[in-house]
Amino acid sequence: MGFAIPAPSVGSGVMALDTGTIPEEFRNHPDWKDPVPSVTDAATLGDGLRQARELSGRSLAELSVVTRVHTRYLIALEQNDWSSLPSRVFSIGYVRAYAGALGLDEQLAVERFKRECPDPSVPLQPPVGVAFEEVRRYSPRVIGAAAMIAVAVLGWNVLQRVNLMRAPSPSDIVSIPESWTLGAVPGQAVDLTAPRAAPPDQTIPALYVTPGLEAQLTGVDPADAEAAAAAAAANAGPVQKAFNPRGAVYGASATASQVVIQARRAANLVVSMADGRVLFARQLSAGEAYRAPAGVTATIAASEPTAFDVYLNGEHGGGLPAAKTSLQQLNARASTMARQMAADAEAARAAAAQATLSAIAPTAQAATSTPGSRAPATSGPVPYNSVVQPVG
Numbered sequence: 361m362g363f364a365i366p367a368p369s370v371g372s373g374v375m376a377l378d379t380g381t382i383p384e385e386f387r388n389h390p391d392w393k394d395p396v397p398s399v400t401d402a403a404t405l406g407d408g409l410r411q412a413r414e415l416s417g418r419s420l421a422e423l424s425v426v427t428r429v430h431t432r433y434l435i436a437l438e439q440n441d442w443s444s445l446p447s448r449v450f451s452i453g454y455v456r457a458y459a460g461a462l463g464l465d466e467q468l469a470v471e472r473f474k475r476e477c478p479d480p481s482v483p484l485q486p487p488v489g490v491a492f493e494e495v496r497r498y499s500p501r502v503i504g505a506a507a508m509i510a511v512a513v514l515g516w517n518v519l520q521r522v523n524l525m526r527a528p529s530p531s532d533i534v535s536i537p538e539s540w541t542l543g544a545v546p547g548q549a550v551d552l553t554a555p556r557a558a559p560p561d562q563t564i565p566a567l568y569v570t571p572g573l574e575a576q577l578t579g580v581d582p583a584d585a586e587a588a589a590a591a592a593a594a595n596a597g598p599v600q601k602a603f604n605p606r607g608a609v610y611g612a613s614a615t616a617s618q619v620v621i622q623a624r625r626a627a628n629l630v631v632s633m634a635d636g637r638v639l640f641a642r643q644l645s646a647g648e649a650y651r652a653p654a655g656v657t658a659t660i661a662a663s664e665p666t667a668f669d670v671y672l673n674g675e676h677g678g679g680l681p682a683a684k685t686s687l688q689q690l691n692a693r694a695s696t697m698a699r700q701m702a703a704d705a706e707a708a709r710a711a712a713a714q715a716t717l718s719a720i721a722p723t724a725q726a727a728t729s730t731p732g733s734r735a736p737a738t739s740g741p742v743p744y745n746s747v748v749q750p751v752g
Contacts, residue, residue, distance in 0.1 A: 579716025606647030618694035
């Protein structure tokens with residue numbers, strides 16, 4: 361007695377036998393989907409994508425809307441037309457989107473695309489010495505050409521020197537002329553005399569002085585030697601060493617000071633008042649100076665008195681007399697010297713004026729004593745007839 365095996369229904373929990381075909385019950389189920397073959401089973405990536413699309417029953421236009429990839433690129437992928445695809449980055453994106461829309465493994469599809477469509481761009485490789493090999497290949501020719509040029513230049517120079525060389529030939533002059541050794545006249549000996557003196561330089565005539573003009577201008581008669589000597593002695597004051605600043609100058613201004621203390625070498629100088637106030641304290645270097653104010657009672661203390669020079673009214677007045685010197689005494693010396701210089705200048709001017717009067721007095725006396733040299737004085741105008749006499 362045979363038993364009929366009922367066909368299991370979907371969801372009944374009974375598994376159908378694997379007969380190599382899909383039962384119709386499974387195909388008729390609303391949730392059934394045909395199994396999608398793997399992308400690696402097809403001969404090429406394009407064949408696998410086309411077979412998957414055909415099994416899905418969708419057109420290229422529908423998949424283009426889903427993947428947002430243009431139809432011509434989907435056709436190029438199915439036909440393995442890699443040259444029609446855009447750049448490699450976009451192509452990989454299109455493959456990934458198309459495989460995902462068809463239910464295929466996106467990563468497997470991308471890996472197969474990379475194998476079937478290798479990247480044409482070659483990474484930058486380090487130099488392998490091709491240029492050096494090229495140079496080495498042609499180096500014998502270059503060396504040979506350079507050697508030939510060098511030999512040609514050297515040969516041309518040698519040839520030129522050989523052509524310029526001449527064999528020594530006897531001179532046409534049989535004997536040296538006598539005029540070459542003795543002189544311009546044959547037979548005449550040449551005697552050297554003593555050297556002559558150098559010609560005198562251009563002489564400058566003596567300065568012309570108008571008679572009487574020198575005495576009128578200076579008040580001294582040039583002919584009188586005694587008067588000229590006295591005037592020169594009166595005008596020639598004592599020449600002393602003047603103050604010459606050779607460094608920084610501290611203290612009061614030049615118009616408010618008569619005493620200047622200058623250092624010959626480095627030494628300390630302190631100027632303080634009786635109440636203990638310090639006006640100046642510094643180690644002066646050689647050439648630096650200090651202008652002491654006038655009318656101030658203070659004491660000057662020096663670490664080495666011989667290292668300082670004192671200038672009174674701009675002229676050298678010796679050195680510091682002691683380690684401690686009264687500034688009031690130095691100001692008094694400066695005032696005394698100023699008064700003495702003024703008195704000497706006044707005396708010199710008086711002596712010069714007296715000498716001038718002494719020189720002019722004899723001439724004036726002689727002019728007044730000469731008869732007829734002076735016309736009588738008149739109280740009124742001179743008549744014309746008395747001056748101009750008519751010609752008879």
